[in-house]
Amino acid sequence: MSRDKTGAKPLSLCPMENLETIQSQLSQAFSDAYITLVPNPILGAQSSLLIDPVHAVKIANYLKTTPGLQFDYCSNVTGVDWLAKDITEPIPAGSAPGTVANLKRLHEGYLEAVYHLYSMQLGHGPLVLRLRTKNRTTDTTLPSLTPVWRSAEFQEREIYDLFGITFEGHPDLRRLLMWDEYKDFPMRKDYSEPDDYEWEPTAHGAILTKAQAHQKIPTQTTEVIV
Amino acid sequence: MNTITDEEKKELRKAGVLVTSLEEIYNWGRSHSVWPLQFGLACCAIEMIAASMARFDIARFGSEVFRPSPRQADLLIVSGTVTKKMAPQVIRLWNQMPEPKYCIAMGACAISGGPFRQGYNVLKGVDRFIPVDVYIPGCPPKPEALLNGLITLQEKIKNQKISGDNAARHLRSDTSCYYPVPRFGEHDLEPPYNPDVWKCPVIKQEPNP
Numbered sequence: 001m002s003r004d005k006t007g008a009k010p011l012s013l014c015p016m017e018n019l020e021t022i023q024s025q026l027s028q029a030f031s032d033a034y035i036t037l038v039p040n041p042i043l044g045a046q047s048s049l050l051i052d053p054v055h056a057v058k059i060a061n062y063l064k065t066t067p068g069l070q071f072d073y074c075s076n077v078t079g080v081d082w083l084a085k086d087i088t089e090p091i092p093a094g095s096a097p098g099t100v101a102n103l104k105r106l107h108e109g110y111l112e113a114v115y116h117l118y119s120m121q122l123g124h125g126p127l128v129l130r131l132r133t134k135n136r137t138t139d140t141t142l143p144s145l146t147p148v149w150r151s152a153e154f155q156e157r158e159i160y161d162l163f164g165i166t167f168e169g170h171p172d173l174r175r176l177l178m179w180d181e182y183k184d185f186p187m188r189k190d191y192s193e194p195d196d197y198e199w200e201p202t203a204h205g206a207i208l209t210k211a212q213a214h215q216k217i218p219t220q221t222t223e224v225i226v
Numbered sequence: 227m228n229t230i231t232d233e234e235k236k237e238l239r240k241a242g243v244l245v246t247s248l249e250e251i252y253n254w255g256r257s258h259s260v261w262p263l264q265f266g267l268a269c270c271a272i273e274m275i276a277a278s279m280a281r282f283d284i285a286r287f288g289s290e291v292f293r294p295s296p297r298q299a300d301l302l303i304v305s306g307t308v309t310k311k312m313a314p315q316v317i318r319l320w321n322q323m324p325e326p327k328y329c330i331a332m333g334a335c336a337i338s339g340g341p342f343r344q345g346y347n348v349l350k351g352v353d354r355f356i357p358v359d360v361y362i363p364g365c366p367p368k369p370e371a372l373l374n375g376l377i378t379l380q381e382k383i384k385n386q387k388i389s390g391d392n393a394a395r396h397l398r399s400d401t402s403c404y405y406p407v408p409r410f411g412e413h414d415l416e417p418p419y420n421p422d423v424w425k426c427p428v429i430k431q432e433p434n435p
Contacts, residue, residue: 177346178313183412186346193346194414198426207344215428 016124017068019047024070028174029062030055038130048114048128051144056131057169060148063117071117071127076167077156079163081136081188084109109136111165115145115152133165136188144170162187249388256326257288257383260376263299264292265319268306270333270366277369277376287376296322301379302356303372307335307342308349310415314332317407325396330375331358334365339364354419355405357367357395357431 017025019037025036026049033052042049047226052057063071087107111133119158133140146153156167157176164185167173173180184191197203200211266274278284278292278384293299296319308316319328328429331352333341342348352358359382363376386394395401405423406413 176377177311181410181412184346191346193344194418196350196414196418199350201338215426 006107016119019127022069022127023049024065026051026059026062033059035059046126046128048130050130050132051132053133056143056145057148060145063129064148064184067083068122070119070121071125073120073125074115074117074145075118075126076116077145077159078114079159079165079187080112080114081163082109082112082147083189084136111136111140111163113142113156113159113165113167115149117149135165140164141166141168143168144173146170161185164188184224207213232272249301250384252388253386254260257293258287258302259382260287260328260379260383261291261293261299262301262303263296263323264294265302266305266310267312267316268335270305270336271364273330273369274303274305274372274409278371281368282373284373285372287380290375296320297324298325299323302327302329303332304310304329304352304356304358305366306337307340308352310347310349311410313349313352313415314407314410315353317405320362321404321407326394327396327403328359328379329356330360330362330372330379332364332372332375333367334360334363337361337363340427349415351424354424355408357423369432 008075023037030052032053034050035052036050038048038050043074063069064067085107089105096120113131115129115131116125117127117129130141142165144156146154146156146167147169153171154176156165156170157173159165160167160170160173161175161177162185174180174226178186186193189216195213197207197210198214200207203211235245252424262274266272276282278290284290289301291417296302300323302320302323304316329352333336335342335348335403339345339348339350343350348354360375360379364371367375388394388397396403405414406420408417408420410416
């Protein structure tokens with residue numbers, strides 16, 4: 001970190017190390033963990049690092065304590081639900097013309113926890129970390145980073161509540177917003193809310209369909225048989 | 227027995243003689259001392275607080291005594307969003323209030339769920355569990371609207387009967403002042419509404435002439 005002659009910290013934010021540099025630094029320190037750069041091609045270009053959940057706590061401690069990185073502040077944790085989808089793979093180069101086999105494969109969905117890290121010491125950030133579960137249904141476990149960054153505690157509880165990711169090592173993993181008896185995960189994309197559409201005075205679209213299952217709502221174009 | 231007409235009552239009052247009925251003076255007394263429960267749920271509560279302060283001054287209508295205990299309150303102003311997690315507590319407060327008691331649904335959320343209606347965690351109107359006397363539309367309603375709602379409630383109280391088939395709820399033996407509190411279910415409140423209080427409105431359309 002650069003300091004001026006008086007030794008005071010500069011007021012402006014320091015630019016963070018290049019994400020590729022951080023990735024290679026982490027890959028050297030954790031040679032048995034995968035650390036992938038997830039590029040973001042849009043204008044904001046906030047790319048992120050996908051890290052190995054098995055080594056996530058060690059990597060988080062490394063990011064927090066290593067001089068030059070010192071990501072001491074976790075500002076936000078959020079969840080993402082990625083549904084299963086068909087992926088069309090490009091035909092490998094050099095294959096015979098007319099190859100169509102194995103072009104499409106089902107890409108199993110997964111849940112994701114995204115951490116936004118800043119450094120208060122060095123004034124840089126954000127560094128975006130992603131952790132992915134193995135799938136959406138049976139293995140939805142991730143290691144908790146609350147022991148590293150205390151500010152993640154309630155946010156991980158909220159993700160557990162709404163997305164159903166179980167954070168191992170969390171000190172107090174209970175539902176945060178919904179009641180304890182609740183079984184669903186409402187922010188998942190395949191969640192369907194309870195059907196209390198008995199009375200919808202101005203229903204339209206999908207709501208109209210749900211309301212019509214309860215009672216016959218006359219439409220504007222009702223034909224009157226004389 | 228001849229009953230005295232309103233005109234004769236007015237003439238007597240000019241002469242300093244007050245002639246009234248038990249029903250009239252009973253309702254008059256109750257309608258001017260409606261004590262609300264000191265209880266707010268969301269941004270509508272801010273407007274309710276504003277209505278109780280000097281500029282709007284709900285004390286002019288005898289309702290300035292916001293009670294912190296439901297045992298001393300007459301009026302439940304449901305001022306804000308009733309989430310499904312909060313609904314059993316609201317109904318429990320309503321049960322703890324002694325009769326005669328009244329309920330004002332203040333704002334779009336308390337009436338119908340408002341902007342959160344199609345969500346998974348908000349009750350679609352507090353009238354699914356509690357009998358509501360006055361609905362105040364708005365998001366949030368202005369303090370003047372709350373005062374207007376209170377005046378409307380006072381008119382309603384003044385027209386209540388103390389005997390007969392259409393007597394007020396608290397004077398009847400065939401009604402209960404206990405309303406079942408829903409349980410937290412695995413997907414929703416159980417039951418999702420109280421069928422004794424709320425029935426689904428039926429939409430009727432008149433054929434075109």
